Amino acid sequence: MQMACISRWTLAFFGSALGALVLALALLALGIGYPLGSLAAPATLIVVHLVAIGWLSLLMLGALLQFLPVLVGKPLRLAGLAPWALVLLLVGLVLLLGGFAGLEGLSLPLELLPLGGLMLVCGFALAAVILFSTLFSAGSLPFPAGFVAVALGSLVITVLLGESLASALAGLLGGDAAIALINHGVGLHAGFGLGGWLTLAAMGVSYRLVSMFLIAPERKGVVPHIAFWGGFAALAALCLALGVVLVIGLPSGLALVAAGLAALVSLGAYASDVVALYRSRRRRELELHTQAAIAAFAALGAGALMLTGALWSGSEGALAGAVYLLALGWLGGLGLAMLYKIVPFLTWLECFAPDMGRLPTPRVQDLVHEARARVWFWAYFIATALTVLALMLDLELVFRAGAALQLVAVLGLIRHFYRARRLSDISAPWRNQSPPRLFLPASRQRSLS
Amino acid sequence: MSAPAPAELEADIRAALRAVIDPELGHNIVDLGMIYDIAVDEAGAVAVLMTTTTRFCPASAFLEEAVRERLAGVAGVTSAVVELTYDPPWTPERMAPEIALRF
Numbered sequence: 023m024q025m026a027c028i029s030r031w032t033l034a035f036f037g038s039a040l041g042a043l044v045l046a047l048a049l050l051a052l053g054i055g056y057p058l059g060s061l062a063a064p065a066t067l068i069v070v071h072l073v074a075i076g077w078l079s080l081l082m083l084g085a086l087l088q089f090l091p092v093l094v095g096k097p098l099r100l101a102g103l104a105p106w107a108l109v110l111l112l113v114g115l116v117l118l119l120g121g122f123a124g125l126e127g128l129s130l131p132l133e134l135l136p137l138g139g140l141m142l143v144c145g146f147a148l149a150a151v152i153l154f155s156t157l158f159s160a161g162s163l164p165f166p167a168g169f170v171a172v173a174l175g176s177l178v179i180t181v182l183l184g185e186s187l188a189s190a191l192a193g194l195l196g197g198d199a200a201i202a203l204i205n206h207g208v209g210l211h212a213g214f215g216l217g218g219w220l221t222l223a224a225m226g227v228s229y230r231l232v233s234m235f236l237i238a239p240e241r242k243g244v245v246p247h248i249a250f251w252g253g254f255a256a257l258a259a260l261c262l263a264l265g266v267v268l269v270i271g272l273p274s275g276l277a278l279v280a281a282g283l284a285a286l287v288s289l290g291a292y293a294s295d296v297v298a299l300y301r302s303r304r305r306r307e308l309e310l311h312t313q314a315a316i317a318a319f320a321a322l323g324a325g326a327l328m329l330t331g332a333l334w335s336g337s338e339g340a341l342a343g344a345v346y347l348l349a350l351g352w353l354g355g356l357g358l359a360m361l362y363k364i365v366p367f368l369t370w371l372e373c374f375a376p377d378m379g380r381l382p383t384p385r386v387q388d389l390v391h392e393a394r395a396r397v398w399f400w401a402y403f404i405a406t407a408l409t410v411l412a413l414m415l416d417l418e419l420v421f422r423a424g425a426a427l428q429l430v431a432v433l434g435l436i437r438h439f440y441r442a443r444r445l446s447d448i449s450a451p452w453r454n455q456s457p458p459r460l461f462l463p464a465s466r467q468r469s470l471s
Numbered sequence: 472m473s474a475p476a477p478a479e480l481e482a483d484i485r486a487a488l489r490a491v492i493d494p495e496l497g498h499n500i501v502d503l504g505m506i507y508d509i510a511v512d513e514a515g516a517v518a519v520l521m522t523t524t525t526r527f528c529p530a531s532a533f534l535e536e537a538v539r540e541r542l543a544g545v546a547g548v549t550s551a552v553v554e555l556t557y558d559p560p561w562t563p564e565r566m567a568p569e570i571a572l573r574f
Contacts, residue, residue, distance in 0.1 A: 095557075234495075379540030
C-alpha cells in the first residue's frame with residue numbers, strides 16, 4: 023500500500039511565507055500602502071502581493087505538498103520540482119515588487135513587472151505540475167481533493183490574468199482587451215486568487231484536517247457537495263465574467279451577481295459542515311490550534327457578509343475591510359492556527375517517528391507549550407478586528423497600530439514555531455534529542471514508502 | 472523449551488504492541504482499536520492487520536514499521552507480516568471504553 027511521508031520542502035515554503043507576512047505587516051504598520059495611499063496605488067499593490075503570493079500562496083503550496091498525498095492516498099509526484107518552484111516564486115515575487123516600486127517612482131524599470139510575472143507563472147506552473155500529477159495519479163478523487171483540483175484551476179487563471187495585467191501596466195500589451203483588463207480585470211484577479219484558489223483550497227484541506235484533529239467523523243451527504251458545487255459554480259461564473267470583459271470590454275453584472283450568490287451558498291454549506299464537525303468531535307478538550315481556527319472560521323463568515331454589503335453599497339472602506347478580514351483573518355488566521363499544529367507534527371515525524379517501536383516516544387502535543395502561545399493568537403485576532411474596523415471608519419493611525427499589533431503577535435507565534443522546531447518546550451524525558459534543521463530537508467531520512 | 476501456544480503468543484504480541492503510542496491521540500494502538508487482527512499459527516508465524524486513525528496519515532508508514540519492530544522482539548515469533556488497511560476505516564467507536572472516556 024502506498025503511504026504518505028514527509029514532504030522535504032514544506033518547511034522552506036512555510037519559512038518563506040512567514041518572512042513575507044512579517045514584511046507585509048511591517049510595511050502596513052509604517053503606513054505604506056492603503057489607507058494612506060489609494061487602493062490601486064503601487065505601494066498598496068506591493069503589500070497586497072506580499073500577502074497574496076508571499077504569505078498565503080507559499081503557505082498553501084507548502085501545506086499541499088505535505089497534505090495532498092493524505093487527501094488522495096498517493097505519494098507526491100515529481101517532488102524534486104518543489105525547491106525549483108520555491109526559488110522561481112521568490113525571485114518572481116521580488117521582481118514583481120520591484121516593478122511596482124518602479125510604478126511608485128523609484129528608479130526601477132517597469133519591465134520588471136512582466137518579467138517577475140513570468141517567473142511567477144513558471145514557479146506556479148511547476149507547483150501545479152506537481153500537484154495536478156499527484157491528483158491525477160489517484161483513480162478517483164475524494165471530495166476534499168476535488169476542492170483542491172478546482173482551486174488549482176483557479177490558480178492557473180489567477181496567474182495568467184496577473185501576468186496579462188502586469189504586461190498591460192508595463193505597456194507591453196496594448197489594444198482594447200488590455201484597457202478592459204486594467205479597468206475591469208483587477209477585481210476578477212482578486213476573486214480568482216482569494217476566492218477560487220486560496221479559499222477553495224483551504225476549504226478542501228480543512229475538511230480533512232479539522233476532521234482529523236477533532237477526531238470527528240468525516241462529513242458525508244449532500245451538504246459538502248453543495249459546498250463543492252457552489253464553489254465550482256462561483257468560479258464558472260467568474261470565468262464567464264472574465265470572458266465578457268475580454269470580448270466586449272465591459273463588466274458583466276449578471277455573472278458577478280451569480281458568482282456572489284453561488285459563493286454564498288457554498289460558504290453557507292461549508293459553515294454548516296464546520297459547525298457539525300466541531301459538534302460531532304470525540305476530542306472534548308480543544309487543542310489551541312482548533313480553538314484559534316474557530317476565530318478564522320468566524321472571520322470567513324463575517325468577511326463574506328461584509329464583502330457582499332460592500333459590493334452592494336460601493337463603500338471603498340468596507341470593501342478594503344472585508345478583503346483584509348478575508349485575507350488576514352480567515353486565510354491568514356487559519357494558516358497560523360494550522361502552522362501551530364503542522365510545525366510540531368513535522369518535527370515529531372523527523373525526530374521521533376523513526377524511534378517508534380524501539381524507544382518511548384512523545385506525543386505531538388508534548389512539543390509545544392499551549393498556555394504561553396495562546397496570548398499571541400488572542401492578540402492576532404483582536405488586532406485583525408481592530409484593523410478591519412479602522413479601515414471601515416477610515417482611521418489611519420488606528421489601522422497602523424492594529425497592523426503593528428498583528429506584527430508583534432505574528433513574531434510571538436513565530437517564536438513558538440521556532441521553539442517547537444528546536445525542541446525547546448519538549449517534556450523532560452526527550453530533552454537530549456537533537457533538533458532537526460530549521461527549514462532545509464532533514465539530513466537523516468528514513469524512507470518507508 | 473517449547474514454543475508458546477498461539478493464544479499465549481497473541482497475548483504477548485498485544486502486550487508488546489501496547490508500547491506503540493499514537494502520536495496524535497497519546498494512547499497505545501491496541502486500546503485505540505487500530506489493530507484489527509492478529510493471526511498466529513503453530514509455527515509462530517504472525518500476520519497483523521492494522522489501520523491508522525486517518526487514512527494515509529504521514530505517520531502511517533512509521534506506525535507500521537513500529538509494529539514490525541515490536542513483533543521482532545517477541546519471543547516465539549518466527550516470521551511476521553504486517554498489513555495496513557483502511558477497509559473498514561478506523562472510527563472513534565473502536566477505542567476501548569476506558570480510553571474513550573478520557574477524550
